[in-house]
Amino acid sequence: MELENHAEDLASDLGVDKEEVTADLQNLVEYSVPIDEAKQSLRRKYGDGSSAGGGTPSAKDIADITPDDSSVTVTGVVLSAGKRSIRYQGDDHVIVEGRLADETGTVDYTSWEDFGLSPGDTITAGNANVREWDGEPELNLGESTSISFDEDGLEVPHEIGGESDLADLETGDRAATVEVSVVECERRTIDGRDGETDILSGVFGDESGRLPFTNWDPAPEIEDGGTVRIENAYVQEFRGVPEVNVSEFSTVAALEREIDVGADTTTMGVGEAVRTGGVYDVEVVGNVIAIRDGSGLIQRCPECYRVIQKGQCRTHGSVDGVDDLRVKAIVDDGTGTVTAVLDDEITEDVYGGTLDDALEAAREAMDQEVVADTIREEIVGREYRVRGHLSVDEYGANLDAESFAESDDDPETRASAFLEEIDGTAAELEEVDA
Numbered sequence: 001m002e003l004e005n006h007a008e009d010l011a012s013d014l015g016v017d018k019e020e021v022t023a024d025l026q027n028l029v030e031y032s033v034p035i036d037e038a039k040q041s042l043r044r045k046y047g048d049g050s051s052a053g054g055g056t057p058s059a060k061d062i063a064d065i066t067p068d069d070s071s072v073t074v075t076g077v078v079l080s081a082g083k084r085s086i087r088y089q090g091d092d093h094v095i096v097e098g099r100l101a102d103e104t105g106t107v108d109y110t111s112w113e114d115f116g117l118s119p120g121d122t123i124t125a126g127n128a129n130v131r132e133w134d135g136e137p138e139l140n141l142g143e144s145t146s147i148s149f150d151e152d153g154l155e156v157p158h159e160i161g162g163e164s165d166l167a168d169l170e171t172g173d174r175a176a177t178v179e180v181s182v183v184e185c186e187r188r189t190i191d192g193r194d195g196e197t198d199i200l201s202g203v204f205g206d207e208s209g210r211l212p213f214t215n216w217d218p219a220p221e222i223e224d225g226g227t228v229r230i231e232n233a234y235v236q237e238f239r240g241v242p243e244v245n246v247s248e249f250s251t252v253a254a255l256e257r258e259i260d261v262g263a264d265t266t267t268m269g270v271g272e273a274v275r276t277g278g279v280y281d282v283e284v285v286g287n288v289i290a291i292r293d294g295s296g297l298i299q300r301c302p303e304c305y306r307v308i309q310k311g312q313c314r315t316h317g318s319v320d321g322v323d324d325l326r327v328k329a330i331v332d333d334g335t336g337t338v339t340a341v342l343d344d345e346i347t348e349d350v351y352g353g354t355l356d357d358a359l360e361a362a363r364e365a366m367d368q369e370v371v372a373d374t375i376r377e378e379i380v381g382r383e384y385r386v387r388g389h390l391s392v393d394e395y396g397a398n399l400d401a402e403s404f405a406e407s408d409d410d411p412e413t414r415a416s417a418f419l420e421e422i423d424g425t426a427a428e429l430e431e432v433d434a
Helices: 003-014 018-030 035-046 270-275 344-351 355-365 369-379 411-433
Strands: 071-088 091-101 106-111 122-133 136-141 146-149 176-192 195-206 209-215 227-238 241-246 251-254 278-291 296-300 322-332 337-342 383-393 396-406
Touching: 003 018, 003 035, 018 035, 071 106, 071 176, 071 227, 106 122, 209 278, 241 278, 241 383, 270 278, 270 337, 270 383, 278 337, 278 369, 296 355, 296 369, 322 344, 322 355, 322 369, 322 383, 337 344, 337 383, 344 355, 344 369, 344 396, 355 369
Parallel strands: 106 136, 209 241, 337 396
Antiparallel strands: 071 091, 071 122, 091 106, 122 136, 122 146, 176 195, 176 227, 195 209, 227 241, 227 251, 278 322, 278 383, 296 322, 322 337, 383 396
């Protein structure tokens, strides 16, 4: 739904001026507030009658809360509680977010007031607003919410504190605690919401796997490398995969123990991998059926390093391009297709020559497409094992390859295993029908 449609619905529901609502909604969205969260904020601002008054909200078990509930009263244990700063109507606003649990289940919450919540507290939240986030209910605790603390406590079958392995983190997780090794780290200057600012970005690893990270308030413990414990991190999607975000409210401490970063990766069929919507470290095996345009000898913008066409960069206009090598190979395993993007080093391996060799070949042929043709003859029709980072968007699925090696699997053995899997699935379906 377009932003104008959201604004029109809000204005109609709340009985206020559409232009004013549109301006407020646009402001929140521009500062990366999710659209559902922005709408809920405006309902509070303009006094949505559905979230206050009209009687006492019904008390519910967490498992029974649905996005259709307007407000509820719920008792549970605070599993996690972490602060984060968002920008609301041009001002920074600190929220507290985490997860609440009872004997029946868990629910995420966002608190717009500082109620002094801490992991392990048993609370009763009266008149907690309910909104939908990623198809699931979430509690919003605000001015109209009453919080009482139960000294007796409540036993719940969930771990308190938000500790997690990297492999278990999902987009939308908040107030997470991880112990990781800093695998890669670089300091960068970006144009932030308050102007130029330095951040750290790179890769964290633990025994379960690896994930990218951004540290918005550079912590020396992270920049120095080694192993660290991070409390109150949150997870956002970046290029189709979960990314660990470490903010100014996160606690970072160096660890003395070593952490062995898992070397194994998850191997999936292409179709299965694409259906996940994005995986940071995954391996697929399939046949290269073609290479896309824009493969072989290319030119990049010297400012942003994007691929340019006819000396034109979409951002910086006319530029003197920098020569580079790249391959965009379409990999198919019978369950789906993915575009494997090979960087200059891997491309040199499959081409069998350096960038200088490719430039010389293009000059001799007076056609830079000769490089792509050579690569096409070398890899199309062969089976490869590709490991890298998968992202999926409206333009398709791309696998940024870290390794690209011809498969040594026996096709007959794999075909037999595939047929056995199909036979097993068919047998299960027959049992269900019976």
